[in-house]
Amino acid sequence: MTVLNSAAPAHVSPLKVTPASPLFLREDEIRRGIELLYFGYTAMIRGADAILEAQGLGRAHHRALYFVARRPGLSVGELIGLLGITKQSLGRVLNDLSGRALVEQKVGTSDRRQRLLFLTPSGAALEARLFTELERSMARAYGEAGQQAVTGFWAVLMGLVPPDGRAQVEALQGQG
Amino acid sequence: MTVLNSAAPAHVSPLKVTPASPLFLREDEIRRGIELLYFGYTAMIRGADAILEAQGLGRAHHRALYFVARRPGLSVGELIGLLGITKQSLGRVLNDLSGRALVEQKVGTSDRRQRLLFLTPSGAALEARLFTELERSMARAYGEAGQQAVTGFWAVLMGLVPPDGRAQVEALQGQG
DNA sequence: GCAGATAAGTCAACATGACTGTCCTTAATT
């Protein structure tokens, strides 16, 4: 039961996918989703590893850089919330990043206890290089699968996020 | 631009998703995919952590158990290939699992150098409990998003896997 | 039959990135 995806752009060879059956909650189809999510996620993040290693940084640094790039001026506490790690764990990462002058911290305006995080120019340059790697994988996958598939991809992933976490994800994407 | 997904089953409240725009390769839509993949993946695997912790096991043990359950009788080398880790890393995990009598190893039939991996009854019981947790997340997400979205979800994820790795993923799902 | 390749196991040392717990400073809230 393999078909061609008619929504794929004409300039790329369309990706053959087995469509979900009407019984798409069967164990086999659940396992297919689990496995594709695992392999797809690891394939995407692996793309940036070489750049990170050349800088002496790890994936934890990448995640922090990513979110600071996405939401310049977010507070340490907000970043802890997004990453789901402890203050102590993030502390080491942030110390590495400020020691290398990739991230800087400014005192909060409305609440002076907060430290707001920003990328330095060199931090922004590194994040851009890392993003380009992720983008390459993601753009290829989007292109092969087609616009309609992308909507489905988002819908299932958003469904995986527990309802009380969805607002946080949407907020990240709200104003660009 | 938020619409209801008409493919969602009638018995659940349909998940609102922002559909991909015709310009679905813009940076914002790429970032949306990166973020949803990150949050969706971590949300799914987090579900099993409590069970694992109660057994004194970690996520590495879970991954090994999962693939042995999925492909009983696979060799150590095949499992190393699926997990993308070294023999030494897997060795420790496998020692833990056989020490707890969750996995057993049998000498290969066609090649007696190989050790083929199987779950014991208690290993199968544990894997089933862990799977139920993942399934709960995934089935909810499938149900909210609808059958058509699931096909798109699979297509994009398969597109993320580099072409030379796709056969391995398909093989895992080939004969059930 | 033998040489070399392959599958697997093991030991050691080390890196990364989490965790807990505790203590401290500073600033906001009440």
Place this chain on the structure above:
DNA sequence: AATTAAGGACAGTCATGTTGACTTATCTGC
């Protein structure tokens, strides 16, 4: 003025990955 909250720092631990080196058993090609 007292309490709470945001953040930083130090210490110790754990889980999970890495290299590298060595061993054993078995298979394969000549």
